[in-house]
Amino acid sequence: MARKKLASCCFKLLLLTSLITWSTVLSLDSSPGKHSEELSIGGIVDLTTHIGKEERAAMQVAIEDVFSDVDPLLVKDSRGEPTRAVSSAKNLIKKNPCSSNCRLKNMARDFLRRRARGQFAQMKAVADIINSWKWRKVNVIYEDINSAVSGIVPYLISALQDAGAEISELLPLTHTLSDCSLSESLRNLKNGQCRVQIVHASAPLATKIFRNAKRIGMMEKEFVWITTVDTMNLIDTFDTSIISSMQGVLGVKSYYSNSTEMFQHFHFKFNSKFRELYPREPFYEPCVYALQAYDAMRAVSLALKDGVNSSKSFRNSTTNSLMLSITGEKIVSRISESNFQGLAGAFNFQKGILSPESLFRIINVVGRSYREIGYWTEKLGFSESTGAASKYSKSMSRLGQVSWPGHPWSVPRGWAVPTSAEQFTIGVPASNPHREFVDIVYDQFGRAICVKGFSIDVFKATLKFLPYDLPHNFVPFNGTYDSLVEQVKLQNFDAVVADTAIVAERFQSGDFSQPYADPGLQMLITARTKNINRAWVFTKPFSTSLWISIGVINIYNGLVVWLIERNYEQDRNAEIRRGSLLNQIGYMLYSAFKTLFSLNVDNLSSNLSRFVMVVWLFLALVLTQSFTASLSAIFSDQWNDLATIDVDTLRSTGAKIGCDRGSFVVAYLRDVLNIHHDNIVKINSGDDYAAYLVSGKIAAAYLEVPYLNVFLAKYCRGFTTSGPIYKVGGFGFVFQRSSPYLPDISEAVVKTPPMNITDYKFLASRDSLGFPL
Template sequence: MGQPLKALSSAVELLENKKVDALIGPQTSEEAELLAELGDTVPIISFSASSPFLSQYKNPNFIRMTTNDNFQVEAIAALVQEFGWRELVMVHEDSSYGNGIIPNLLLALEEGNARVARRTVIPPQAGDIYVEAQLYKLMALSANIFIVHMSASLASRFFLKVNELGMMTTGYGWLVTDGIVNELTAMDQSVLDSMQGVVGLRPYIPPSELLRNFSLKWRHSFFTYQHHQIPQVNVYCLWAYDSVWALATAVHHLGPTTSVEKNDSANKLAHLTAIPTRPTGSDLVRKILHGKFTGLSGEIQLKNGQLQPPEAFEIVNVFGRVKRIGFWTQFDGITTGLNRSTAATQSPSVREMGSIRWPGSSLAIPKVQRIMPKSGKRLRIGVPIKVGFKELVGVEFDPVTNATMVTGFCIDVFKAATDMLPYEVKFDFIPFTDSDILMAASYYNDLIYRVYRQQYDAAVGDITIMANRSLYVDFTIPFTETGVGMIVPIETSRSTNMWIFIQPLTADLWLVVGAFFIFTGWVVWTIEHNDNDEFEGPLAQQIGIVMWYSFSTLFFAQREKLTSNLSKVVVIVWLFVVLILTSSYTANLSSMLTVHQLQSLPKGESIGFPVNSPAGQTFLINLPFKKHSFYPLKKVEDYANALRYESRKGGVSAIIDEIPYVNLFISKYSAEYTMVEPSYYSTKGFGFAFPKGDPLVPDISAAIAQMREEGKLNLISQNWFQNHSLLRNQDSATKVARLDLYSFRGLFLITAITSSVAAIVSCKYLKKESTNSQQHEVADKPVEEKFSPVSDIPSRRISSKHIRRYSY
């Protein structure tokens, strides 16, 4: 094992002397790759050579009775993503086996947003000193998350050194491939003790009666003939058994073959020409490839000269013993169990179960530490020093303790973003204290240049994202509003429109309100006029009552008393509608009578900029103003003073600055000033600056985006700016929206349904009463003639209204 030339020599001897028709057994990928060159002579079957570099396309008679290493890359990437690891180190063997998996594994990790920060390659025959030197280099990088892919023999020596150097303690995470896990049961106990906390993968072998019987025979044979510890059956034993079975089955179906006698020659290698050849598509190879049966390792079916991917990979954890903690399947991902149909059960993920024992017996998933060029290095974060607007960035020096306190909205956003990263980032805030340029217009540009020169590892603060700065550094996505705003005074004026009382409601709403006044009055009259004397009289009087009654609900209680409960319900609902309409009308009319208007800015007025504002540096050539002034605006109070004096008194009529500064100013002076957004200039907001290509940029950007979606960014801003939720477009303050029909459609629907139902019920009730009264008049007529004592007394006609009144 591990000796390709010796394996080749043995294979040649078998082909010469034994005249074999097939070879089973190259155990390493290097041996299989070398012996596969003989594949034009006989089939080469391997049950352990898993390198993706081996394929039937290169060697048509090579048959792989094991899984291809590429089958497990998706499972590895899924585990890395499950554990939240975004940066790691890959340690692999420098061989055909060790290098074969790397391209696909790197691609799978990249698709899962994981970055391989470093690859460490170890030769198969490397000594302990070489292995120890490589581990020291990894320790110097502060690396703590590793993927290991190497042969079991090299892994045994590697992990002994890992444990010896203290890299198998709390905080470290080790993930190994199936080539190591498959042989854990055959390793010495000292090696297993040094691997406590390791997580790995191995192909899932479904249980079967055939496998159980084989295991019993295995144990019985070793117990009988070997009086020492019985080795456990691993997957390579099963694949070896299935390889022999597949070959035997193919030979059985093929029948006996004949071979040519060996020729004598001094050169033994020349004898290979006398061996019967089996070209591509030979009978024996074809029979093996087309064979399909149930073996010890499960269903055996070859495609492209190799086994198909297993139905699942087991996720195992080395803790005392090799313990299975879950599964990975191609369709269901990571699960904690499989049912009989091999479909994933609905169960928590491995990460949520918390069943893994990591190095140091820790139950907490190791958190990635950002890989540094030097052990223990902390990021030097440059922050600008500001005299004012300390709500954004505030730097305070304590002369007693000589300590520096850095606070502000920008600082809290950066801290929250780094806390959300799946790895730990250590940093120190370093104030940018160059006194010569502290208040210069190039102050922020010089801070960016320090990051470019790597004097700082990053710059955090109210730093505007600009195109010229992006040539030197990489910015995260903005964490503030983008654009600039203009601060202008507001004036209060009264409207002089004589028809303004009509404007609170739209025309369609006026028409509908009038129609419902008439409709409601008609419904009340319909219900009341037969029983209520208040609603009787000539036609003109009754029309007047209809109009009067509904419209008078706007101002006072009606003198007409209602007798029917149905009409009372209609009026109560209508009074509620009237209350809402009148309240809304009053509020809207008040807003229209007194409105805030933006003060106009003639072209002759002056406009100001803060000294180091990026807006002022690029804005001047596009401004429609004749006079522009730079003012040393350091504080919010400086803004107010400059605006208070106005341009005629040496001040300014407006100030242009970025929206975060404007919002902070407006939150304190909202009664006197407002903001408009000019359309001729914009900025991209504040961002954090890092050196070009820094891997923190996409991670911090993703964290900022997540904070924005979850509302955390808004909570931080509210903590620093009490009135942060200002209207972005203050032009809306100068115009009051009219009330339309759409806003009150629900109210009108309620009163329409109520009135209609009441009218229908009243009509049906009157019709029924009318029928009953007619029947009573017919029944009483003979009795009136019989008991009339005096024929000359005028008869009194009793109306049906009075009959109903006396009958009930």
């Protein structure tokens, strides 16, 4: 009977660590003289590393946990070379070739491409750390291997974009890079503005990076270092010299529970197996990769065991060749259907992909080791514990104090003034009808030398509240505001700083910050004064009937006092009784009117007359105060016309209405307020509105509220507003779509103390200093 070999499948779990590629090759030997269930399992690991040796021991433990009578693991050493690992796998498969090997190898190749454990979750954890401290730029230092470029780094870029951050520099490195070249590359990062470094590299390369970074002064205050699981999963194997060069580093570390009964069982058997295989090797606690190797080998062993059991009866009814093909497919299918709680977490497949890790430790290197400051869970965020009662937050600031490089307790800004950095290009209007907001100063040769104005000053004040520096330069642009904003869409400018109205059409070209000036559109008209006869203006406070009533009451009061006082014989009142009747009446009227301005009750003899005078004096006080207030109001109100002008009147009469040339207000008047285009007068300068209104060239003008405030502050009399304020516009800064700076700028605008344009010094002096271009 010819010897047959049933090749079942190949399983390769890509563990994204430095120079480690391992896989398992399984074979079922049914040749004559051997038991039909005798198995031999092969594995390929990098035995030049301590991790590879741990993986070998862990896989052997997994095989023994499933099979009680199995040959030891057939190990091939890849020596850290992926091509050697592939060659070793082929040699194991071709050990006893058969008719179905070609089909099985094709099936295995497709299977392996889809069985790498997803790594996007840890990239999101790193991005959430970045977002917790509002850092908007990061440098990424990664190991330049195919798996990193095609798998991990794109995920990190995507996660950072979701968090509102962008990559300033990408630095690919190889493990063969010399210290001199590595230091030079790091110095280039040090000379830039960004101080946040993300390291995604194998442990050997990462330790090399940190040693050189410390030597050139990049582990000091204001620097931030964040590492992925590739480094932190092996931090327990680092010696004290490496730990000392990593002080203040934050890292993401795989999570597993070491308190379960399954782990305790594995731990005991692993210790024995590792010491048996490598008695002279220093012993550490099993790393997460050893746990993952155990889980993977357990899944393969369980699938193989089920396949062997189910194929016994099938051999009696078909050929060995056909049985070989079907059994291989079934084993691959059973591996895909694996669903158990492994040592390193849940082991199952989602849509053909090995389920990713969703829970990580957040650690901080401090002192001689590290401390665990919390956890990160996908879709939930950060927490201080992993229990059911855990409280989650999107920010890791709730996890407690972090020790940063250089041992500062304050959170680093994440940036510094660079020795060399690309300037942020900001467009400004070369010509502005309202120069109080943006004004470009030219020299005698027509060259722009500086830019100034209210909008520029607000932007400068806003930059002070950013958590980083933003080197920039202003570039004048000739054209309309719409075409200026469109330059952002065309990426000719990074931003636009001007009195740019926030209107819907412009959102097609860029995104706006929070408004820094009040929104609104209102009518400006000439204030028509009332025709007041100044000779008789004193009669206006009271009506004619009231004046007559006051005169009658005053005469009546004087008559009563005179009748009472004339009966007394005192010398001081003799004058009342002497003289003709006409003289006595004149004296009576004089005394009555005199009480309006002075209190002469001491000259009266009778208490009854004093009582009458007190009542009259109280009434006189009320009358004089009312008269004074009414007269003041008349003089103050003479500049205002009580008859208001509304848009309906302007529209029905065909009156001319002015607005800024090139402004969105032109379309608003035409399309929203239904003003005929022939009645819209486009004005070139804000200073021209006064002349147009006074001369009658326009009956009214529509200006945005900030412009109105400036105009009314300059022309205190003769003009006023009329009608409602239409809630449109508002001034904002324009940035490119999805710009990482926009959220910070908007937040800074809110924090910036209000600046009142009507109090702005630019109104008083056109010679104020500007900012150089």
